[in-house]
Amino acid sequence: MKHHEHDRLRAWLVEDTGSEEEADRLLPVVERLRRLPHPTIDPAKRAIATRLLIREHRARQAEHRLHGRPQQSVVCIDDDPAMLDLIVLVLKNRGFEVSGATSGYAGLELIANVRPDLVLLDLMLPDLDGWDVYQRMKADKDMRTVPVIIVSAKAQKIDKELGLNIAKVQDYVTKPFSPTELVQSINKVLGQSDRASA
Amino acid sequence: MTDEEIALSIQQGNSEALAELAERHYGLLMGYLYRVLNGDRQQAEDLVQETFMKVAREIEHYSYPRPFKPWLYAIALNLARNHYRNGNQRAAARNDVPDKLPDGAEPIETEVMRRGEAEQMMALLRKLPDQQREAIVLRYLEEFSQAEIAEVLNVPVGTVKSRVSLGLSRLRTLMQENDKR
Numbered sequence: 001m002k003h004h005e006h007d008r009l010r011a012w013l014v015e016d017t018g019s020e021e022e023a024d025r026l027l028p029v030v031e032r033l034r035r036l037p038h039p040t041i042d043p044a045k046r047a048i049a050t051r052l053l054i055r056e057h058r059a060r061q062a063e064h065r066l067h068g069r070p071q072q073s074v075v076c077i078d079d080d081p082a083m084l085d086l087i088v089l090v091l092k093n094r095g096f097e098v099s100g101a102t103s104g105y106a107g108l109e110l111i112a113n114v115r116p117d118l119v120l121l122d123l124m125l126p127d128l129d130g131w132d133v134y135q136r137m138k139a140d141k142d143m144r145t146v147p148v149i150i151v152s153a154k155a156q157k158i159d160k161e162l163g164l165n166i167a168k169v170q171d172y173v174t175k176p177f178s179p180t181e182l183v184q185s186i187n188k189v190l191g192q193s194d195r196a197s198a
Numbered sequence: 199m200t201d202e203e204i205a206l207s208i209q210q211g212n213s214e215a216l217a218e219l220a221e222r223h224y225g226l227l228m229g230y231l232y233r234v235l236n237g238d239r240q241q242a243e244d245l246v247q248e249t250f251m252k253v254a255r256e257i258e259h260y261s262y263p264r265p266f267k268p269w270l271y272a273i274a275l276n277l278a279r280n281h282y283r284n285g286n287q288r289a290a291a292r293n294d295v296p297d298k299l300p301d302g303a304e305p306i307e308t309e310v311m312r313r314g315e316a317e318q319m320m321a322l323l324r325k326l327p328d329q330q331r332e333a334i335v336l337r338y339l340e341e342f343s344q345a346e347i348a349e350v351l352n353v354p355v356g357t358v359k360s361r362v363s364l365g366l367s368r369l370r371t372l373m374q375e376n377d378k379r
Contacts, residue, residue: 012337012338016363016366017359017362017363018359022363026370028370029366029369030338032319032373033334033369034338035316035319036316036319036339037316038225038229039229039232039242040225041224041243049220050217050220050221050224052247052251053250053251054217056251056255057208057213057216060255061213160354161354161357164353170352187259187260188259190256191259191260
């Protein structure tokens, strides 16, 4: 292995492990890992695949020109009516179809009726806790695939860690947030969601 | 043009620009999916195509000027995770190690030896928890920064570090056990 490659890998390991000793211990592992061969792709296959992509994009654009861009629907559950109004206004301006509820039970009913593409969920609600709403969604066969973004003033690191790593919500936006931040999070989640392409 | 500028031009209607994105990322993404899918080459090929089809359909959800590459890999990873959640993952066959080895042509004995080593390494990677394997492959084979990995996996940078460190330590132990045999 070339000297500079060795140094570069070691620097990454120090950054990842926080320890020079640990980096030296793990360096041979990474060096062996990097000797793994790379799978090749038949250029003819890739050329066909690329033509299909271009055709798909053109078809999608033609569909949008004919029928307009399909509106994606969002349900927002927040106990603060002023916050709810603000989110509805921001998202309607960006072309989303939005409906809102100020309690957990009302929110679950709304999700069952609307079958939205995405749910924005506050954690502090007057009846059910936001996590209870989330659990009930996951236990319901029709709701479990709907992506959820937690939008909460509960800014403690533990809540965010719990949300993203344990409960596995799609994203977590902490209040106060900017409209751009919220829309970016929604677009990111909808862009990754299978439902978006269904 | 940067990836982000190309994505923006596709959003604005330039469908042909998809060819440039595919040229830049198709092969790399194939390598990534091949490794996170435990060496299932056919499945990696299917999913790389599915990922790009999703890009063609959903490019309006990309927010310029956010980095494009983590967005692309997050889509791919999501598809791969659905795939292993649905229990579709096949046991990788021994001959699933790619035909082409790096560094060009080599004497046949060396090639056979390297092939064996690659098969062993893929088998050890397969033993890691999915989350650790995903992070390690992004970091040390795809050369993503910690921040880029955090974006792809949608976790804090601290979680990326711990997944990489724990995964590499586990891989080291597995390698040592394997070498003793």
